[in-house]
């Protein structure tokens with residue numbers, strides 16, 4: 435695309451954008467100090483869909499009107515409420531509906547899935563993470579090692595960017611596996627790296643892991659709703675994601691999990707059981723023996739928190755009205771416009787460390803000009819009602835989300851960035 439640095443050009447892209455009407459389905463934060471909101475933080479917490487309140491209120495009303503009968507007798511019975519998420523999850527991850535389930539929250543799901551798929555032996559027990567792994571994922575891996583009696587320091591292997599680089603190379607993972615593969619039980623890796631915004635080669639990771647005899651688990655927190663995936667075909671053992679980032683389901687909303695169907699009915703591993711993982715047909719016979727549910731639902735334990743699941747259903751309904759390819763297409767031009775404006779206006783001052791050919795909608799910006807104080811710059815942006823986020827040690831993450839951000843948001847961001855720089859001297 436031939437971009438132009440003009441207000442009218444951004445306005446014309448918005449007029450031609452088939453996804454532009456979706457913006458009206460979300461609540462934006464308020465204007466502050468005469469600045470309209472420029473919300474570029476959907477990678478951290480997506481905006482609230484208007485529909486969320488309707489769906490939460492519907493279940494509050496069902497609870498008021500039906501009480502215990504709400505489990506079976508409302509229009510949206512709680513007994514099967516979690517299944518309303520399965521179609522959307524399957525679509526967004528490229529899975530079968532039987533392979534996905536809405537349950538718990540992300541970190542909890544990683545632990546629950548590792549209880550089944552991290553099965554260390556004396557010689558094969560190590561876990562590969564990436565060196566910049568999100569802290570929660572690192573804590574999960576380290577504590578699982580300790581739970582199984584291994585040394586967390588020695589048992590964690592890191593896939594690291596090359597000296598002086600920030601991006602990860604698949605060939606370096608390949609080398610790591612060639613060297614240490616026999617001692618590795620599990621690869622626990624993200625689909626999109628949260629700090630740099632790099633989209634990892636998930637198919638490649640799954641293949642390398644499988645060939646080395648390791649289990650593979652993917653953390654899709656920054657991938658779901660952002661990039662296209664084919665989990666069933668790529669065939670990791672498991673995956674998990676939260677729903678409050680690109681999916682817009684709200685803080686602490688119920689998360690999702692994927693278990694590949696080759697594991698269904700397998701006796702190779704144990705599963706942590708609760709009554710909601712019991713076969714539904716006989717669940718309420720309250721038998722002493724456990725009859726497993728089919729598919730990913732076996733990993734459910736409790737009856738789900740309906741009020742935290744309702745906004746997930748609302749959010750997925752919006753995604754069901756758009757083609758994921760239309761979203762990724764817009765993401766490419768929208769984020770491309772942001773990157774183009776940054777190169778044009780801020781060369782030598784600010785640069786993106788996000789790989790141009792392996793990204794979703796996020797750009798991770800670093801200040802390269804010593805005369806600008808990055809932290810002050812971030813605060814100056816906040817004062818101008820720009821919401822991105824600061825990630826230690828020195829990155830400002832901004833994510834124009836194709837579902838609700840406009841080309842004008844991006845253009846206006848560049849304007850406010852230019853102003854903010856003037857007020858952010860180093861020293």
Ligand SMILES: *Cc1c(COP(=O)(O)O)cnc(C)c1O
Pocket residue numbers: 539540541542568570571624628653655656676
């Ligand atoms: C956002 C995110 C989390 C958050 O975990 P919760 O259990 O939802 O608090 C974990 N891991 C990664 C990679 C994330 O991006």
